[in-house]
Amino acid sequence: xxxxSRSRKVASSKLTNWxxxxxxxxxxxxxxxxxxSNKRTNSGDPKYLDCSSKFLESKKxxxxxxxxxxxxxxxxxxxxxxxxxxxxxxxxxxxxxxELGVHKKKIEEVEAWLKVHTEQKQINKxxxxxxxxxxxxxxxxxxIYVLSQELGIEIQEWSNPLSSEFKxxxxxxxxxxxxxxxxxxxxxxxxxxxxxxxxxxxxNKLQLSGExxxxxxxxxxxxxxxxxxxxxxxxxxxxxRKFSRTGRxxxxxxxxxxxxxxxxxxxxxxxxxxxxxxxxxxxxxxVAPTSMLKVLSRIAVQEATWNGEKTNGPDKDSLHxxxxxxxxxxxxxxxxxxxxxLKGNFICKLVGIYKLKKNSKLEELxxxxxxxxxxxxxxxxxxxxHFKREPHTDSDLPQLPNHLSEHERSRLLLDPExxxxxxxxxxxxxxxxxxxxYLDFYSEIDDVVRATEYLSDADFFTAEWxxxxxxxxxxxxxxxxxxxxxxxxxxxxxxxxxxxYCFPSSKH
Amino acid sequence: xxxxxxKYRPSSLNKLDYHKEQASQLKNLVQxxxxxxxxxxxxxxxxxxxxxxxLLRELYGAGVEKLRIEHQTITAPSKKKIEISTIASNYHLExxxxxxxxxxxxxxxxxxxxxxxxxxxxTSTQRDFKVVILTEVDRLTKxxxxxxxxxxxxxxxxxxxxxxxxxxxxxxxxxxxxxxAVRVPLPSVEEICTVxxxxxxxxxxxxxxxxxxxxAEKSGRNLRKALLMCEACRVQQLPFSADQDIPETDWEVxxxxxxxxxxxQQSPQRLLEVRGRLYELLTHxxxxxxxxxxxxxxxxxxxxxxLKGEVAQMAAYYEHRLQLGSKAVYHxxxxxxxxxAVYKRFMEDGLEAMMF
Numbered sequence: 097x098x099x100x101s102r103s104r105k106v107a108s109s110k111l112t113n114w115x116x117x118x119x120x121x122x123x124x125x126x127x128x129x130x131x132x133s134n135k136r137t138n139s140g141d142p143k144y145l146d147c148s149s150k151f152l153e154s155k156k157x158x159x160x161x162x163x164x165x166x167x168x169x170x171x172x173x174x175x176x177x178x179x180x181x182x183x184x185x186x187x188x189x190x191x192x193x194x195e196l197g198v199h200k201k202k203i204e205e206v207e208a209w210l211k212v213h214t215e216q217k218q219i220n221k222x223x224x225x226x227x228x229x230x231x232x233x234x235x236x237x238x239x240i241y242v243l244s245q246e247l248g249i250e251i252q253e254w255s256n257p258l259s260s261e262f263k264x265x266x267x268x269x270x271x272x273x274x275x276x277x278x279x280x281x282x283x284x285x286x287x288x289x290x291x292x293x294x295x296x297x298x299x300n301k302l303q304l305s306g307e308x309x310x311x312x313x314x315x316x317x318x319x320x321x322x323x324x325x326x327x328x329x330x331x332x333x334x335x336x337r338k339f340s341r342t343g344r345x346x347x348x349x350x351x352x353x354x355x356x357x358x359x360x361x362x363x364x365x366x367x368x369x370x371x372x373x374x375x376x377x378x379x380x381x382x383v384a385p386t387s388m389l390k391v392l393s394r395i396a397v398q399e400a401t402w403n404g405e406k407t408n409g410p411d412k413d414s415l416h417x418x419x420x421x422x423x424x425x426x427x428x429x430x431x432x433x434x435x436x437x438l439k440g441n442f443i444c445k446l447v448g449i450y451k452l453k454k455n456s457k458l459e460e461l462x463x464x465x466x467x468x469x470x471x472x473x474x475x476x477x478x479x480x481x482h483f484k485r486e487p488h489t490d491s492d493l494p495q496l497p498n499h500l501s502e503h504e505r506s507r508l509l510l511d512p513e514x515x516x517x518x519x520x521x522x523x524x525x526x527x528x529x530x531x532x533x534y535l536d537f538y539s540e541i542d543d544v545v546r547a548t549e550y551l552s553d554a555d556f557f558t559a560e561w562x563x564x565x566x567x568x569x570x571x572x573x574x575x576x577x578x579x580x581x582x583x584x585x586x587x588x589x590x591x592x593x594x595x596x597y598c599f600p601s602s603k604h
Numbered sequence: 605x606x607x608x609x610x611k612y613r614p615s616s617l618n619k620l621d622y623h624k625e626q627a628s629q630l631k632n633l634v635q636x637x638x639x640x641x642x643x644x645x646x647x648x649x650x651x652x653x654x655x656x657x658x659l660l661r662e663l664y665g666a667g668v669e670k671l672r673i674e675h676q677t678i679t680a681p682s683k684k685k686i687e688i689s690t691i692a693s694n695y696h697l698e699x700x701x702x703x704x705x706x707x708x709x710x711x712x713x714x715x716x717x718x719x720x721x722x723x724x725x726x727t728s729t730q731r732d733f734k735v736v737i738l739t740e741v742d743r744l745t746k747x748x749x750x751x752x753x754x755x756x757x758x759x760x761x762x763x764x765x766x767x768x769x770x771x772x773x774x775x776x777x778x779x780x781x782x783x784x785a786v787r788v789p790l791p792s793v794e795e796i797c798t799v800x801x802x803x804x805x806x807x808x809x810x811x812x813x814x815x816x817x818x819x820a821e822k823s824g825r826n827l828r829k830a831l832l833m834c835e836a837c838r839v840q841q842l843p844f845s846a847d848q849d850i851p852e853t854d855w856e857v858x859x860x861x862x863x864x865x866x867x868x869q870q871s872p873q874r875l876l877e878v879r880g881r882l883y884e885l886l887t888h889x890x891x892x893x894x895x896x897x898x899x900x901x902x903x904x905x906x907x908x909x910x911l912k913g914e915v916a917q918m919a920a921y922y923e924h925r926l927q928l929g930s931k932a933v934y935h936x937x938x939x940x941x942x943x944x945a946v947y948k949r950f951m952e953d954g955l956e957a958m959m960f
Contacts, residue, residue: 528931531933539872541875542945548942555931555935556929558929
């Protein structure tokens with residue numbers, strides 16, 4: 097149930113009635129793109145067929161990146177035909193390095209690792225482990241698939257099997273599994289994972305008819321980590337220790353960071369374990385807007401040429417809106433691109449609104465299907481502490497009077513209130529974090545004096561109006577500005593800037 | 605074996621060692637068998653609690669000394685269970701409501717209600733009221749203080765309150781006006797010396813007058829601390845000699861080191877180290893006021909006349925902030941940063957003056 101490497105149409109006719117494509121209501125024809133066969137030594141056994149179809153269903157239900165596993169596909173015409181109604185994420189998934197939206201250096205990093213660890217197997221005794229982290233939709237999985245295809249590496253992937261209740265409900269009619277379910281379902285996921293690693297490690301993929309398999313290099317990919325490991329990470333560590341001793345091929349873990357900061361990575365792979373197992377770790381950043389724009393326009397152009405009159409090619413502005421609204425998640429960007437170009441009008445309307453707002457100096461309008469942009473705590477802290485200011489430009493703002501001239505500073509690029517809004521933290525808590533971190537950013541004690549004064553003020557005011565959230569927020573901002581202002585003072589002193597413009601102080 | 609502190613605690617108003625005039629006034633107060641609510645305040649180690657217990661003994665006789673500790677569970681309206689420990693005799697109940705944190709209002713209302721609602725059975729032989737002692741009233745939330753004000757009037761018939769606190773400045777005026785305020789000032793150095801020598805005599809030891817004086821001065825006229833130090837001295841060296849070392853508490857040493865660190869270098873990095881030390885002190889339950897006071901007195905040693913005034917003013921400002929605010933470390937740090945800046949300028953000026 098666990099090793100999937102190749103798609104074949106096995107039982108699709110039977111399965112179509114309970115597998116729904118995720119964009120079903122938008123398209124009419126609904127043939128399944130593929131069925132994954134399971135590749136094991138005993139894959140003829142009905143038990144395993146059963147499992148594979150179960151697995152398939154789970155994949156389809158999840159609907160997320162189900163098809164990205166079929167990485168050995170060549171894009172024949174037939175492929176395109178049967179994938180017409182596919183989400184664009186699948187349809188236009190990258191096939192070469194150039195098509196990836198990931199930064200070149202990152203790709204090189206992963207490529208180097210793959211090369212080193214697949215080719216020098218003899219020197220490198222024991223299995224090596226790579227940990228790939230990054231926010232969702234930043235191209236971790238795509239990178240691995242593209243690279244493995246280019247380097248001719250076979251991928252074997254683990255995915256979590258389903259529980260037995262589910263199987264009984266849905267599959268009794270298809271397979272007579274009553275007799276075998278008992279023995280099978282008693283296996284724990286942990287054990288199955290262990291066995292999977294063992295087998296994937298030891299045996300190569302089956303040679304199926306009509307397939308030329310000259311690939312000897314192989315990596316194991318784990319993206320769904322069995323739930324049990326979240327509760328007891330020690331099990332995973334034990335298995336990995338064993339693997340690192342006996343493993344023959346590299347093992348790759350892909351873990352998506354969550355923005356909220358509760359990192360699974362730290363739970364599953366604490367630094368001691370990483371050191372002990374000599375795990376390499378590559379962390380991905382959200383996709384940069386420029387490269388995302390490139391990918392989106394490529395897709396838009398391809399779609400327009402392939403399907404000329406049906407879709408209106410979205411113009412550049414609307415692509416910009418999409419890029420800005422999805423905060424570095426390329427998957428959601430492509431999905432919203434597909435969605436917006438479907439009915440044609442959505443995006444145009446959107447852009448219309450956007451342009452209107454732009455004229456009235458309101459920025460950033462979330463596009464349809466855009467992600468909720470929130471800031472990770474430490475990024476927000478960074479935005480305050482490494483503040484950015486406008487380079488001084490001509491301004492019609494009045495100058496400060498002479499006795500306040502020491503407070504002069506140029507306008508901030510970011511609005512601290514907005515930063516606080518995005519962190520979803522209370523002002524009090526955020527100022528605690530700031531307090532913990534601000535000292536490293538000062539070199540002069542005189543500047544620290546002013547920062548501490550503002551902190552003291554902020555605490556005094558929040559205590560006075562405890563419970564009044566709005567007020568504490570604006571006071572927090574007052575503090576933020578204070579902090580930022582002091583920093584500005586330092587930089588002015590350093591750079592000897594002659595002219596700078598004031599920012600209205602919101603000290604209360 | 606109990607500490608000297610507890611062993612030789614006076615148990616009746618007649619036996620008190622100092623502020624005798626006040627003791628006799630208290631005695632007069634309760635002679636008629638009744639008294640108003642009391643608000644006893646004064647610095648720690650002045651003998652507030654001792655005085656209160658003496659007063660109760662005067663009222664109820666030896667029965668108040670049979671104390672028992674009870675753990676009570678109170679259910680807040682939000683169904684949250686609050687556990688609080690009380691010390692009680694048959695006649696009185698002592699509780700520190702600020703132990704309950706933000707729920708102190710519930711504790712006050714519920715506890716007072718249960719105490720006040722049960723009347724004494726034999727009013728002929730006993731007083732017809734019970735006494736509730738609330739300690740650390742100045743640390744109550746405003747909510748609780750307002751609840752207290754109402755409760756005070758409501759249960760006046762069969763309940764008397766004795767409030768105990770360090771400073772009345774944090775007690776809301778309505779409560780202050782409902783109580784008879786009794787200030788217990790610190791004993792003088794001579795009074796402490798007499799007490800120390802008297803206690804040692806009872807223990808069968810002879811304490812040199814010089815040592816007694818040194819202990820008294822070092823304790824900051826805090827009688828509790830003086831007695832503890834005296835006992836520590838006995839453990840350290842017996843028989844006493846006039847010039848023996850008086851052991852210091854760890855946190856005092858630590859605070860002095862912190863002050864030295866501030867004086868020796870003034871930079872943000874040093875401030876960061878000092879912050880770590882402040883957190884260390886705060887987590888060991890040294891009140892921020894005491895940290896501020898200790899730091900100031902250490903720092904002042906390094907300042908000249910003009911600077912002293914400035915630094916003291918800064919300290920006063922931030923001490924006030926400390927009382928008003930909720931996070932002590934902000935204000936302590938602000939004070940230290942300001943001191944560093946001022947001191948640095950002072951040193952640089954001094955250097956320039958030397959060079960020219």
